[in-house]
Structure formats: C-alpha cells, structure tokens
Amino acid sequence: MAKPTPSLTQQKSGWIVPLFWAIAIAVVAMGLKLSPQWSAINGSFFDQASTTAPASPEERGIVIIAIDDPSFGVIDMQWPWPRQMHAELIEAVRAAGATAIGFDIVFSNPSQFGPEDDQYLARAAKEDTVFATDLVRVETAQTTSYIRNEPLAIFLENGARTGRANVQPDGDGVIRQLPSPNDNFMQELLAAAGEKPAENLSGDRLIQYFGPHNSYPRVSYYQALDPEEFLPPGFFKDKVVLVGYSLQSDPDVSTADAFETPYTARTGYFTAGVEVQATIYDNFKHGLAILNPPRWVGFMLLGLGSFLGFLVARLNKPLTRLFLTFGLVVLFLILGWISLRYGRIWLSPFDIGSGFLAVTGTLAARDFALERKMRSEIQGAFSQYLSPDMVNKIIADPSQLNLGGERRVMTIMFADIRGFTGLSESFKEDPQGLTQLINDILTPLADVVMKNGGTIDKFIGDCIMAFWNAPLDDPDHAENALKTAKEMVTALKQINKDLSTRLSVLENKEIRIGIGLNTGDCVVGNMGSKSRFDYSVLGDTVNVAARLEELSKNYEANIVFGEDTFHALKDQSIGIELDAVQVRGRAEPLKIYTLKDD
Numbered sequence: 040m041a042k043p044t045p046s047l048t049q050q051k052s053g054w055i056v057p058l059f060w061a062i063a064i065a066v067v068a069m070g071l072k073l074s075p076q077w078s079a080i081n082g083s084f085f086d087q088a089s090t091t092a093p094a095s096p097e098e099r100g101i102v103i104i105a106i107d108d109p110s111f112g113v114i115d116m117q118w119p120w121p122r123q124m125h126a127e128l129i130e131a132v133r134a135a136g137a138t139a140i141g142f143d144i145v146f147s148n149p150s151q152f153g154p155e156d157d158q159y160l161a162r163a164a165k166e167d168t169v170f171a172t173d174l175v176r177v178e179t180a181q182t183t184s185y186i187r188n189e190p191l192a193i194f195l196e197n198g199a200r201t202g203r204a205n206v207q208p209d210g211d212g213v214i215r216q217l218p219s220p221n222d223n224f225m226q227e228l229l230a231a232a233g234e235k236p237a238e239n240l241s242g243d244r245l246i247q248y249f250g251p252h253n254s255y256p257r258v259s260y261y262q263a264l265d266p267e268e269f270l271p272p273g274f275f276k277d278k279v280v281l282v283g284y285s286l287q288s289d290p291d292v293s294t295a296d297a298f299e300t301p302y303t304a305r306t307g308y309f310t311a312g313v314e315v316q317a318t319i320y321d322n323f324k325h326g327l328a329i330l331n332p333p334r335w336v337g338f339m340l341l342g343l344g345s346f347l348g349f350l351v352a353r354l355n356k357p358l359t360r361l362f363l364t365f366g367l368v369v370l371f372l373i374l375g376w377i378s379l380r381y382g383r384i385w386l387s388p389f390d391i392g393s394g395f396l397a398v399t400g401t402l403a404a405r406d407f408a409l410e411r412k413m414r415s416e417i418q419g420a421f422s423q424y425l426s427p428d429m430v431n432k433i434i435a436d437p438s439q440l441n442l443g444g445e446r447r448v449m450t451i452m453f454a455d456i457r458g459f460t461g462l463s464e465s466f467k468e469d470p471q472g473l474t475q476l477i478n479d480i481l482t483p484l485a486d487v488v489m490k491n492g493g494t495i496d497k498f499i500g501d502c503i504m505a506f507w508n509a510p511l512d513d514p515d516h517a518e519n520a521l522k523t524a525k526e527m528v529t530a531l532k533q534i535n536k537d538l539s540t541r542l543s544v545l546e547n548k549e550i551r552i553g554i555g556l557n558t559g560d561c562v563v564g565n566m567g568s569k570s571r572f573d574y575s576v577l578g579d580t581v582n583v584a585a586r587l588e589e590l591s592k593n594y595e596a597n598i599v600f601g602e603d604t605f606h607a608l609k610d611q612s613i614g615i616e617l618d619a620v621q622v623r624g625r626a627e628p629l630k631i632y633t634l635k636d637d
Contacts, residue, residue, distance in 0.1 A: 058349060060405065061398045065345035068397050069338055072390070079211040081337075084389045085245065086213065086301035088376045089329065094383075095249045096325045100234075101317035102137075102278045103257035104128070105285035110260035122146070122156045126163035128264055128282065133167065135266045136276035139232035141169045141224065143204060143283030143296075143313045146190040157193055164199035169228045171204035202227035206298065206315060213299045214315055217244040217328045225320040232279045237326030244328040245385055248318055251302040252310040255317050257285070279320070283313025330384045337390045344371075344391035348398030352406070364399055368392055444564030449508045450520040450556060450604060451581050452493070453588035454527060456480060456501040457551035465544040476542070477501055480534055480550060484527050491523040492516075496575050502588075506576050509563040517558050517607035524554045524598045525634065555588030556600035557581075558607050583622055587631060590620065597637050602630040 071077055114120065129140055150156035164170070170190040177184050190201060202224035206214050220226045220240050229236065260282070262269035284296045296312035303309060322328040347367065354360045375388035459477075466473035481503060488495055488505045492513055496504040505523075507516035531552050539545045559580035566575045583601060591599040594617050605614050615635045619628035 054353070057352060057402055057405075060402060061345055061349035061352075064397050064401050065342055065394055068341055068345070068394050072337060072341060075210045078209065081387050081389050082209050082211055082213055082215060083304065084375070084387055085215065085379075085385060086304050088379050088385075088388075089245070089247060090301050090305060091376060092380065093249060094247060094327050094380060096321050096327070099249070099255050099317070100279060100321045100324050101255060102275065102280050103255050103285070103313055103317060104132070104260055104263045104280055104282045105257050105311070105313070106260050106283065107285045111286075113259075113261040119151065121152045122150045122160040123152075124264070125282075126159040128260070129160075129163040129168060131266060132263055132275050132280050135270075136273065137167075137278050137280050139167045139169065139228055139279045141171070141228040141231075141279070141281045141316075143171050143224070143281060143316050145171050145173045145188050145204075146194060147173075147188040149191065157191060161191075161193040161196060164194050164197060166198035166200075167231050168199040169224065169231050170194060170199060170201050171224050172201045174203055174205050200227045200231055204312075204316060206312070206319075208298065211299075213301065213303065215245050215301065216331075217246050217322055218319065220323060223319075223323075225316055225323055228279060228281070228320060229323055234324055236323045240323065240326075240328060243331040243333075244322075245331050246300075246315075246318060246322055247327045247329055247383075248300050248302055248310075249321065251306045252300075252308045252314065255314050281313055281317055281320070283311065283316065285311040285313060327383070329379055332384065332386070337387060340386065340390040341394040344394030344396075345398045347391075348395040349402070351395075352399050352402035360399070360403070364396075367395060371395070444562060444566075446560055446562055447509055448516075448559065449506050449561045449563065449576065449580065450516045450558045450607075451561065451576065451584035452488075452503070452505045452507075452520055452524065452554060452556050453585045454484065454503045454505070454524070454552055454554045455588055457553050457592065459501040459550075462545075462548070462550070472542075476538070479538065483530050483534060484552075487526045487530055488523055491519045491526070493520065493523055497573070506561070506563070509576070510574070517556075517604050518609060520556050520558075521598070521600065521604070521608065521634075524556060524600075527552060527554065528597045528637075552597060553588055553591035554598045555584050555586065555591060556598065556604050557584035557587055558601065558603040559583070583629070586622065590631065591633075594618070594633070596633040598633055600632050602632065605630075605632045 132140060173188040175186045175188060177186055203222050204224040206218060207216050208214050220236065258270060266274055297309040298312060298315055300310045351360055351363050371388040371392045375386055378384050378386045463473055466476065481498060484503060485495055493505045493507050494509060496506055507513050507520050513519060531550060535550055557580050561576045561578040561580050563576045566577065567573055587599045587601060591597065599617065605611060608614065613634055614632040617631045617633050619630045622629045
C-alpha cells in the first residue's frame with residue numbers, strides 16, 4: 040500500500056512554519072504600506088468613516104458670500120470686478136452686523152481700474168477684515184523655491200489681517216490634511232471675530248467635513264451688496280462672512296478653486312474652495328479636527344492584525360474561522376469609526392484589516408493547498424484497498440486516521456483460491472490468459488471486501504489478505520469480516536459460471552476458496568524500509584488467520600474462524616465448533632469454528 044498522508048490537523052499542528060509565513064506576510068505588507076496606493080486606499084477608508092454620521096457643530100460658524108453665476112448675471116461685468124465693489128460689500132455686511140469679513144481672494148496686483156479703485160478697498164478694510172495670501176511653488180533646474188503672494192500693502196494700512204489660504208491635497212487629489220494654524224487664513228479670521236480655537240491643534244490633523252458641497256449657508260454676492268433688499272432682516276447679525284468663488288460655468292473666472300473632499304466619492308461633486316475654508320474655520324473653532332497618529336501607529340496596527348490573523352488561521356474548524364474572520368473585519372470597521380467619531384483619532388481599519396486578511400487569506404490558501412494534496416494522496420493511497428465510500432469518509436475527516444504504528448483489536452482474513460496451482464497448468468502456454476484469469480477471480484472478491492468496510496493489505500499470488508478495524512474504527516469488525524467471507528463464497532458461484540462459459544479449459548472444473556478468519560491484538564501502521572513501506576498489520580493474530588486458512592482445506596470447509604472471532608459475534612448460533620487445534624506459542628489448544636451451513 041502507498042504511504043498514507045497525515046491529517047491536515049497534524050500538518051497544521053506545528054506553529055513555527057505558519058508563524059514564519061505570518062511574519063513574512065506582515066513584512067511584505069509593511070513594505071507596501073509605504074506605497075502611494077496604500078495611502079490612497081487608507082484615504083478612501085477615512086472618507087467613508089468621516090462622512091458616516093459625522094460630528095457637526097450645532098451652528099455653522101461661517102456664512103459664505105458666493106461669487107457665483109447669478110452674481111455675474113446681475114452685475115453684468117467680467118472679472119475682475121472693481122475693488123470699489125468689494126469695498127461696498129464690506130461696508131454693507133459690516134453695517135448689517137457681521138463681526139468679521141474674510142476674502143478668499145488674493146489681491147496681489149493693482150486694480151485695472153486705477154489707483155483710486157484700490158483706495159476704496161484700502162479705506163474699507165479694517166481690523167475685522169482678513170485677506171488671503173497664497174504660497175506658490177516655483178521650480179527651476181537648480182532649485183525649488185516658494186513665493187508668497189501678498190495683498191497690496193495699502194490694503195493693510197487700517198489694521199486688516201492676512202493669512203495663508205493654501206490647502207494641500209493628498210496623493211489622490213482629496214483635501215484631507217488640516218493646515219497648520221500658524222499664519223493660517225481661518226485662524227486669522229477667528230482672531231478677527233474675537234474667537235479662539237477650542238483646543239490645541241498641534242500635530243498632524245485631518246479635516247472633519249460636515250456635509251457635501253453647498254452645506255454651508257450662503258448668499259450670492261449681489262445679494263450681500265444690498266442685504267436690506269435681498270435678505271431677511273438681521274441675516275448677517277453677529278455672523279462671520281467669507282467671500283469666495285463658487286462658480287459652475289463662467290468663463291471669465293478660473294473654476295480651479297474647487298476641490299475633491301471625502302464627500303466627492305459619495306456625491307460626485309467637487310466642493311468650492313471657499314467652503315473648504317469655512318470647514319477649516321469650524322474645525323479650528325470647535326476642535327473637531329481628527330488626530331492623524333504617526334506612521335508607526337499604522338505599522339503597529341498592521342502587525343497586530345497580522346498576529347490576530349495568525350491566531351485565527353490556527354483554528355481547525357473552517358466555519359469557525361470564516362465567522363470569526365467576518366466578525367473581526369466588521370469589528371475593525373466599527374472600532375475605526377468609533378475612534379474617529381467619538382475619540383477624534385483616526386485608527387485606520389485598513390491597516391489592521393489588511394494585515395489580518397493577508398495572513399488569514401494566505402494561510403487559508405496554504406491550508407487549502409495542503410488539504411488538496413492530502414486528499415489526492417489519500418485517494419491514491421487507499422482507493423485500491425478501500426471502497427469509495429470508505430475513502431470519502433477518510434477524505435471528509437482525515438482525523439480518523441491514526442497512522443505510524445498502533446495496537447488494535449482487529450479481524451484478519453486470508454482467502455486463498457483452492458487448486459489454483461493445478462489450474463494454472465492449463466495456461467502454461469498462455470501466461471497472459473492466466474493473468475487475466477486471476478484478475479477475473481480476485482477483482483469481484485476484492486470488491487466484496489471493500490464493500491463491507493475491509494482494508495486489503497496485499498495480494499499474495501492467488502490469495503487475498505485483508506483486515507477490519509483499521510485505518511477506520513469498525514466496532515463490528517468480526518461480523519463484517521464473516522459477512523464478507525460468506526458473500527465471497529456466494530460470489531464465487533457466479534464467477535465459476537461466467538468463467539466456464541467464457542473459457543473452455545474450465546468446463547467441468549470448479550474454482551473453490553478457503554477462508555481463514557481470526558480476531559485479536561495486532562500492530563498496524565507503516566512498515567518496511569525507510570525508502571519503501573506499506574500500511575500493513577503484524578502479530579500472532581495474523582499468523583493464526585493464515586494457519587486457519589490452511590486448515591480449511593483439511594476440514595473441507597470454505598470458512599474457518601477462531602474462537603475470538605466466534606465470541607465477538609452477536610449471533611453465535613450461526614457458528615459450529617469444528618475442532619481444537621494446537622497452535623505454536625499457545626499452551627492451550629485453539630477452538631476453531633465454521634458456519635453451520637458451510
């Protein structure tokens with residue numbers, strides 16, 4: 040018999056190889072974490088988490104005055120508009136009760152309408168006014184430098200402030216990073232309004248968005264120019280206003296001042312830069328910005344996920360692994376959202392989840408490959424010796440195999456064709472015919488053995504050696520062996536009929552069988568040399584079974600079995616004692632039996 044394969048449980052019982060796999064996978068994943076693609080996926084997870092039931096201030100701290108398409112239609116002028124108009128806007132909203140006014144516009148060049156036009160804006164801009172500045176990156180063949188675009192100095196003479204309005208998109212183009220509060224446009228607007236940030240905003244922080252585009256209260260520029268006519272009374276009372284572009288199609292003003300935000304993936308729309316600035320204002324004011332931990336925290340989460348994946352992969356029950364894997368992935372997502380929503384800390388579920396799934400997935404694939412290999416080897420090892428049903432039982436539950444040498448109480452069979460030596464003389468000129476004859480006899484007899492749960496140990500010329508109660512447990516091994524013997528005798532009648540019809544040399548000749556059965560302690564397992572061995576059985580019980588097969592000839596009985604087999608039968612009335620014989624190694628004679636109808 041071919042070498043049997045240990046069960047998958049035995050193959051997985053060691054932890055060193057799977058742990059090595061888990062460590063290797065974690066190291067590879069940590070290398071991938073440094074890639075832009077990983078950051079982009081992590082960003083997508085943040086987008087989904089931060090836009091699911093997001094934290095939000097009770098009242099938005101900014102009212103947007105939008106330089107929008109309706110304003111271009113009403114004002115009926117190309118951009119840039121006169122600075123005098125912006126001055127009138129400042130005076131109008133200030134008179135309406137606004138506490139601070141910000142311009143998300145960089146007035147770095149003199150007005151095309153002349154110096155007097157700039158004077159209008161300079162006189163209107165006071166301590167409650169904040170102008171945006173812009174830091175522009177300039178690259179040359181020799182170096183990279185930054186140039187700060189400032190509003191004209193004249194606009195700051197009466198106490199107006201400036202602040203840098205740059206926002207930095209991530210690699211995938213989404214604005215997530217909260218700008219530093221130092222010299223920041225919205226920080227200065229907070230100061231102009233007499234407000235202070237709710238908390239220390241040091242460290243790397245992410246913007247908490249409160250809704251998709253157009254989530255902030257807004258009015259058109261032309262409406263703010265005359266609030267008494269176009270707006271409800273007291274609309275700007277105690278409000279902070281922010282003026283900026285919010286255009287859809289006007290060709291005279293660049294529409295580049297619109298950005299992807301975490302809501303873009305949900306809605307498909309960009310958000311105007313002025314609304315992004317308003318969101319930053321409320322992040323500063325209400326302390327809702329999200330702490331983005333250092334990179335090493337992500338590596339720790341990835342390592343933790345890999346370790347959890349290793350532990351889950353060690354479980355032997357596939358359904359348990361499946362449900363636990365699904366449950367932990369859901370738990371990672373929930374905990375990531377909770378830490379963001381209530382702890383204001385971003386602990387990426389992608390970091391811990393990718394390590395977890397990479398390890399569990401890879402080890403599951405490894406286990407699947409081992410199982411397929413094991414099934415193939417079991418199929419090859421036992422298909423010639425066990426029935427297909429028995430082979431399928433072993434494949435379905437390999438833990439039933441207990442190989443390597445063990446002591447069991449078993450029933451052994453030797454079944455020998457009577458008179459085959461003389462019969463073979465008729466085929467001395469036809470060796471191929473003799474081979475075909477022995478195959479035609481032994482094949483149906485072997486099928487009877489396997490049908491009744493027996494294991495064929497070997498074919499010894501015209502003799503079949505088989506045993507029961509290994510490799511699978513068979514509590515009724517004695518009865519099954521005796522049942523097999525009876526069916527083999529019955530099957531031989533049909534074999535004789537078929538062969539006599541097909542082969543003339545067998546006319547008036549009858550092939551008979553002698554069967555010896557014995558039950559007792561045996562040693563079963565892998566036996567042979569280091570390079571070649573079989574799954575076989577040894578012991579005195581085997582020798583006695585072979586002796587009983589020889590005695591069947593003397594007593595002219597088809598079946599002879601020992602007293603241990605007789606005592607193991609549930610219905611002992613079917614047997615009859617033949618004799619008591621002396622067996623080598625036994626002090627007392629051994630009682631032998633046959634069937635009453637044999």
